[in-house]
Amino acid sequence: MSRPASSLYEPHRRIRVLAGPVFGAACFLATLTGVVVLSVLLGSIIATVLHRPGVHPWYDVASNTRDLYEFLKALVTRVRSRDPALAGFRIGIVGSLWLLVLVAVFAIPVGIGAAVFLEEYAPPGRLRRVIQTNIANLAGVPSIVYGILGLALFVRAFGLNRLALGPTLWAGGLTLGLLILPVIVIATQEALRTVPSSLRQAALALGATHWQVIRDHVLPVALPGILTGTILGLSRAIGETAPLLMVGAAGSILRLPRGPGDRYTALPVEIYNYAKEPSAEFSTIAAGGILILVVLLLSMNAVAIFIRNRYSRSVRG
Amino acid sequence: MSLPEIPVVSASSKVPAPSGVPAPSPAPAPVPPEAGPVLAAYHLSVWYGTSLALKDVTIEIPRNQITALIGPSGCGKSTLLRCFNRMNDLIPGARTEGVILCDGKEITSPDTDPVALRRRIGMVFQKPNPFPKSIHENVAWGARINGYRGNMDDLVERSLRRAALWDEVKDKLHRSGMDLSGGQQQRLCIARTLAVEPEVILMDEPCSALDPISTARVEDLMDDLKSEYTIVIVTHNMQQARRVSDMTACLMLDEDSRDKNRIGVIAEFSSTDLLFTNPKDPRTEAYITGRIG
Helix, strand or coil: CCCCHHHHCCCCHHHHHHHHHHHHHHHHHHHHHHHHHHHHHHHHHHHHHHCCCCCCCCCCHHHHHHHHHHHHHHHHHCCCCCCCCCCCCHHHHHHHHHHHHHHHHHHHHHHHHHHHHHHHHCCCCHHHHHHHHHHHHHCCCCHHHHHHHHHHHHHCHHHCCCCCCCCEHHHHHHHHHHHHHHHHHHHHHHHHHCCCHHHHHHHHHCCCCHHHHHHHHHHHHHHHHHHHHHHHHHHHHHHCCHHHHHCCCCCCCCCCCCCCCCECCCHHHHHHHHHHCCCHHHHHHHHHHHHHHHHHHHHHHHHHHHHHHHHHHHHHC | CCCCCCCCCCCCCCCCCCCCCCCCCCCCCCCCCCCCCCEEEEEEEEEECCEEEEEEEEEEECCCCEEEEECCCCCCHHHHHHHHCCHHHHCCCEEEEEEEEECCEECCCCCCCHHHHHHHEEEECCCCCCCCCEHHHHHHHHHHHCCCCCCHHHHHHHHHHHCCCHHHHCCCCCCEHHHCCHHHHHHHHHHHHHCCCCCEEEEECCCCCCCHHHHHHHHHHHHHHCCCCEEEEECCCHHHHHHHCCEEEEEEECHHHCCCCCCEEEEEEEEHHHHHHCCCCHHHHHHHCCCCC
């Protein structure tokens, strides 16, 4: 009755051998989609910037690069103007850097603190699960909602005029801080979870207190992950426009903010305002602003990668 | 707390007599006042959640000797070991019943500070787990967080010498402990434990991740250390138990619980020589002769 076992197999060898390269090619196409879209976007922005009368042909890379550099340098030093020849982003860049500092001062300690509490101290149970789920949900809330929240909470303080911050850098920084708080909390929690339990046990077995273990072992090992997540969160804050429009980053501010209590505008808001103008010259300026923003974001991410590599190396020895 | 009853497991000739009854010793050495068992568990049961892991264990660990815990997988050897420094507290849902004494003081009571206890009862783990810090810092950290006020460099050197590692690492104390070989890492972990001057060292299969040469070095080291420390070692390796230990406890799965829960009990506890040459319990005999395990 029993057939030889080998006749029960149908190897489909050709299909199996083909499946691998086909799957690999599909994945390669998926990767390519992202790369191509990004290159086209960046390329079209650069082309817009360079498309001014009397410029060099496209293949003259050296002159074009110099041109691009001169143009961006001019944009960085000039302030908002009705005249395209005099318009720039200086006020917005300074405003964005102010926001960056305020967001970092607020969101980093609060976010890391919340994550350490949730991972290390909070007793497991329903309450912790509810909080955890809500933080994950908050990370997905549209940024305009944070703008509305910031408007009600910080700018107007629910009508309590003495507490209201008005459309100041404080209000903008706190709003963006709230916006990226879930990102920092989640990234920090992930980083804390990667700390091996053998490390904690080793430290506890020497008679260390929970706090000593967190301070000397858990946080240092988790630091690269925490920093990476934090800087990615900060770069998200830098690129946000919608919530800043809600909390009053005005378009036409012509002087630098004198402090965090001052009115301000931010780089993405200025880009938005220039892009709204009908004339083509302003489109060029908006494209230049986008390039400045991209350079800012890329350098922040580069810092994140640098820090991560440096610390991972020192941890592994 | 109910007073511990007289231990049911017979102690062998190698165990120092319980305090109060002076041992008839031919040696003129004075018996220290704390000559009784340094660690003792009486009628100890451990639950993880609702499942019983260790049932009614009574054992007295003699001072300055090496006590081995052997037995098949899942019989609660590590659970018993981790009760002695209350590392089981860290596992959610773990619960103990019964009495554990360290130098006659109950350690399972809420008054006992596990942090202080763990300095006195050090632990070496199965997988070498040095801190991702320099060799010097690996040894110094435990002492520093425990408020050590002496000369740290001396302490580091002393501890590394005591763990037979000094000559191999003295020129690279600033290098990461992770750069060492597995056997060196395990000796670094022992040095780290010694640096906080414990009375007891618990070793949870300390050689199972090591090659035979490193294992031999760690075993030599254990023999060295027992003049100053009491060592309890969990091992899967019966030859190792036989080589290094003075006393051996053989743990077994409870007969009644073979089907579902794995409940560990002590089948036999006696001197290592006696246990391996003339086991009293048929289960011990079956285990050490390799018929079960």
